[in-house]
Amino acid sequence: MNATSAPNLLLITADQLRYDCVGSSGRYPVRTPNLDRLASEGAVFANAFSHIPVCGPARQSLLAGRRAETFGALWNYSGALPVATLQPSDYSWTRTLRDCGYASAFLGKWGVHPTCGPTAFGYDEAVAEDEYGRFAKRLYPDATYTNGYFGEPNPIPVEHSRTHWLAERASETMEKLHRSGKRWHMALHFPEPHLPCRPSGRFADMYDPADIPEWSGFRETFAGKPYIQRQQLYNWGVEHYEWKDWAPVVARYYGIVSQLDEAIGLVLRKLEEIGAANDTLVVFTADHGDMCGSHRMMDKHYILYDDVVHVPFIVRWPGRVRAGSTCNRFVYNFLDLAPTLLELLGVPAPDSVRLHGRSLAPIWTGDGEVPDWRHAVVASYNGQQFGLYTQRMIRTSAWKYVWNTTDVDELYDLRRDPAELDNRIRDPQHAALVASLRRQLYETLLADGDALVRNEWVRRQLLHGAKLDK
Template sequence: MGTKPESGPNPNPKPNVLFIMSDQHRYDCIGYSRDYPVKTPNLDRLAAEGAAFANAFTPIPLCCPARQSLLHGRRPESFESFWNADLVPNRELEPSAYTWPRELRENGYATGYVGKWHVNREHPPTAYGFDDYVGEQDYRKHRAARYPDVQFTNGFFGEVDPVELPDTRTHWLAERAVRLIETYAASGRPWHLRLDFPEPHLPCQPHASFLARFESEDIPQWRSFSDSFRNKPYIQKQQLLNWGLEHYAWSDWEPIVRRYYAVIAQLDDAVGIVLDALKRLGLERDTIVVYTADHGDMCGGHRMMDKHYILYDDVVKVPLIVKYPERIPAGARIDRFVYNLLDLPPTILEYAGLVPQPFFHGASLLPLLRGDEPDDWRTEVVSTYNGQQFGLYNQRMIRGERWKYVWNMTDVDELYDLRTDPDELHNVIGDARYGGVLAELRLKLYDELKQRRDPFVQFDWTKRQLTEGRKASVR
């Protein structure tokens, strides 16, 4: 550990774990995806040195329950966490609950948490298995002391952050993470550091130097921007009215998306600070590095804002990169369907020589990371949503390579043929040609929800919607 050269033997059989998570980072807004022109050289480097997943999905596209699910290893509805408790009262993960960081600490790891928490309003990370905690409140104090007169005026639509780059939130948090890593490396103990960036969650407030990188760039219109919402749930069009976006053209959205690109590039630069520190300290070989996001962001996709009332790929599909030198082949690209927040807990525990908990809802990614092709690996993923902010609205999604079905319990369902309609513009739920596909997906979804003890399939009327197809098919 410490400053020993990478060419020597690993003096500690337990790997370090650097877990970096961002907030609302779209899967298609990362350089190596070659989809939209976002510049992320450090994340691209991480992917080139490790494994990148092409089909990673969040179990729920909402901050608090997603983060609770990651710590606990189970779907949020299974422990009655449904939405963000700071907006609507909700059961939060209690400190008495199992968390895998606590298990790492109990097995000799030093543990630290830097950045956004958003798990429990009363209890900090130190109540969940982390020794050290540097949070957003610490950054706010630093910023208020140095820039007492700086104020933002453009609300959720974002603007330039005028402070010096080292004093931006991305770079300040990255430097605090480096300081903890240096401390842990000097101790000789294995360590786990969680670094949670609040970016690129709206409002996007990039430093001017990163916005300048995109000022001369053409910002392409999202391919889903032409959505007419024909034969789609009422609440989707209502979302535009809630935000006051119903008359926004692409010319209105372009500067907002430009700032989203810029703050992702800034986040990437901050990630580079931490990755460079690992190399400087001689820790690369002995450290598992994970990068992912709690969920994505509409940011104008389907003309929508934020992530509410929908289960489009914009919000449920996320970046996922895992690097562990000499154990994971460099440059691997994995197409299998995975859950970033549910599959990572058993994966990390196995790498640490520990046995995953039997109650976990995910599966270890080790076979995929070794290059194996398990015959029994899942072919679909399920994501959920329970409403937030503008009202409660329950949805459940099952998504495979070709088909996506969304069960909207109180409105018309959605069915998308991703082979012919990858941007989910045409809801074919009422097309009789797909009746067999629909029935099969509904039964698969019901079985998964029942197995995971989702509370919304315990009633006969909801069960019959899925098992008997008792749903109106068109609006």
């Protein structure tokens, strides 16, 4: 396939959306009819994972097609900690699309560079997240919020909420791109449902807290777990929270997810109205998930539970992606996107760039035979506002091993304990399994250029079992 026969690309991402809070997962009672329709018309990747569940590094990796550690993006840039970021001089596939004649636009959450915006990375135009802030302040100067990160109903009506304002800007932009007569790419990055969750209007009371089921991982005791996990409760002031305290928070999370779904529906309908639906590859995913009370924790830091690394990932391309299909193979939602697009364009990455993903094109029609497809995924974490903390994870269909370089490691039997409540790292019967997973993790990190395992003192933990897990 070449650029003349390649599709338009509509990339839609959510910020901090759990895999199990989209209707197609069949897990929790969150209503997402528009995403459910998208899933019925395309392919659902049921085992899609974030390789680094932190907003900024994940989004930088998305553009680069490489693990964030290889260019120094270890955590979100902020005033609290110095950090490297992806630079405009670095490779990004968005420039490749531009060089192939695509018109492009970026809307919403950025998080890639503190001073250089999307146009420095190959986009023709951009609508920044803070433009909505100015819009809302002008129309609703008296709107106030008092419940911090725990969220509350939004006094701003749905039609002027951030989700729907962004959807309207996206619809206008997409129509303009389509009129250009060029192939086009639009990236629409919603900041929702990142905490604090503030659903508007009918979405604010769509879900009754009394009807919200506990997360499967809520009954956490932290027995045999790393110290930092229990400490996180104290960091957030939720150490005494019971489910009755969490249920309203989760109800608001559900509400903003449903509100986001409606906004996405508006964009998808505009795609149909302009006659571009059949020629457009639509990709929906999230940078990572959210604990939102699971394991009694907030946000996404200092853990690599499936609550934050397992993400929704839906792809639709009429005539090319088999409608209503489910792919159960392990994929990286962000790392695999770059090689997929480059394959569709028939344009290889530069010889100087080693991408860390694989093209999804061979597997998005189902689960047919694909030689040597990966049997595990690897994710990482490096710390953030509560201090630095190095983690690496390898997950297969049956087991998850988490390497905590400065604390006890974790091992979860996912078939017997899918909620990851029972750390089995101390079981002597699993010693050979742990050694094998450590070796696999080491080999993946080494191949992908993670400098952590080139440290001769630390890598002894993986290669020689020099780890105090007793």
